[in-house]
Amino acid sequence: RKEVEQxxxxxxxxxxxxxxxxxxxxxxxxxxxxxxxxxxxxEPKLLMSVYSSGNEDGRFTAQLNRASQYISLLxxxxxxxxxxxxxxxxxxxxxxxxxxFGKGTHLIIQP
Amino acid sequence: xTAVSQTPKYLVTQMGNDKSIKCEQxxxxxxxxxxKQDSKKFLKIMFSxxxxxxxxxxxxxxxxxxKSPDKAxxxxxxxxxxxxxxxxxxxxxxxxxxTSAFQETQYFGPGTRLLVL
Numbered sequence: 001r002k003e004v005e006q007x008x009x010x011x012x013x014x015x016x017x018x019x020x021x022x023x024x025x026x027x028x029x030x031x032x033x034x035x036x037x038x039x040x041x042x043e044p045k046l047l048m049s050v051y052s053s054g055n056e057d058g059r060f061t062a063q064l065n066r067a068s069q070y071i072s073l074l075x076x077x078x079x080x081x082x083x084x085x086x087x088x089x090x091x092x093x094x095x096x097x098x099x100x101f102g103k104g105t106h107l108i109i110q111p
Numbered sequence: 112x113t114a115v116s117q118t119p120k121y122l123v124t125q126m127g128n129d130k131s132i133k134c135e136q137x138x139x140x141x142x143x144x145x146x147k148q149d150s151k152k153f154l155k156i157m158f159s160x161x162x163x164x165x166x167x168x169x170x171x172x173x174x175x176x177x178k179s180p181d182k183a184x185x186x187x188x189x190x191x192x193x194x195x196x197x198x199x200x201x202x203x204x205x206x207x208x209x210t211s212a213f214q215e216t217q218y219f220g221p222g223t224r225l226l227v228l
Contacts, residue, residue: 034216042222043220045219103152
């Protein structure tokens with residue numbers, strides 16, 4: 001089983017729709033969770049951290065389900081500018097070796 | 112001001128050559144990282160380094176070596192380049208590793224696109 005798994009997509013979504021995708025992780029001792037966004041040929045940038053109680057930032061909502069070992073990202077009222085690859089990132093708790101990235105979910109918002 | 116910068120942005124070189132990629136961060140962070148993003152866009156950690164500790168991903172060939180002249184710099188040196196080394200290499204930094212989600216937030220450089228011919 002891979003350490004961090006995501007559906008690669010692409011998800012083709014009409015502008016204004018709501019879209020959600022999940023990410024599963026293998027290590028139940030994982031401590032920290034993040035969603036990063038990566039635009040084509042650009043560096044990954046932090047979108048939001050994911051807290052145990054869930055958190056919301058504008059149109060974006062992140063949830064953590066420790067029992068089932070997954071995190072989710074919900075985007076409401078999607079904009080064309082939301083088109084990007086969304087990377088699930090987990091600190092697997094295995095030591096000081098950086099974060100583990102999923103392969104990303106490619107999202108395309110269509111006009 | 113660029114928080115994490117890398118040079119060069121593009122690097123095209125012949126197989127067998129030795130090359131270096133430089134990374135600098137002006138965030139005052141304690142930990143820096145190198146990641147490799149392959150053609151399938153999979154981002155994988157290569158090294159993490161702070162003042163005390165270098166952690167090497169065991170899958171990284173020893174042709175790759177990080178060099179840190181000071182806390183703000185972590186350069187990546189690659190010996191005897193191979194075709195399979197072609198990828199985008201990202202440098203990143205974080206405040207302190209492994210203490211809290213906030214402090215672990217990593218800031219990435221713009222990437223260095225390496226093409227080995």
